[in-house]
Amino acid sequence: MNKLFNILFVVAIIVLSAGCHSDKQKTATKTACSSCESTSCCSSTTNSNATIDTSKVSVVYFHATRRCATCEAVEKVTKETLARHFKDAVPFHSINREEEKELAKQYEVEWQTLLIIKGGQVKNLTNEAFLNARTKPEKLEALIKTTIESMS
Helix, strand or coil: CHHHHHHHHHHHHHHHHHCCCCHHHHHHHHHHCCCCCCHHHHCCCCCCCCCCCCCCCEEEEEECCCCCHHHHHHHHHHHHHHHHHHCCCCCEEEEECCCCHHHHHHCCCCCCEEEEEECCEEEECHHHHHHHCCCCHHHHHHHHHHHHHHHC
């Protein structure tokens, strides 16, 4: 009986600490979540118009509601690169794949994914983005820049 109680107690702690579903929990998670650098890891950053104009180059970052530091770094480096090199010429779409399931399905996205899209061309930079966003952001910046330029 004591063993069962201990197991239930551990499961309850895990469930309570993993959740991030209400504003109250988000506030509590701000200080309790060791993988979060800010409350934005628990926020939804969905592009409200969830349609992508593929007639020109667009950058699309699919993410989950809960985001780790690397996930946030991928978005930050991508946004900074676009602002620095392309101003407003290349749109950036940050899409919560958990909320925009149809769009995620359209692009065959099942996890955090960074895509550069134009017409029927889709360049997936996810692996390089996650390898470099935090440790070598300049390398990710160069890759994003050259990929966009090659598709323009």
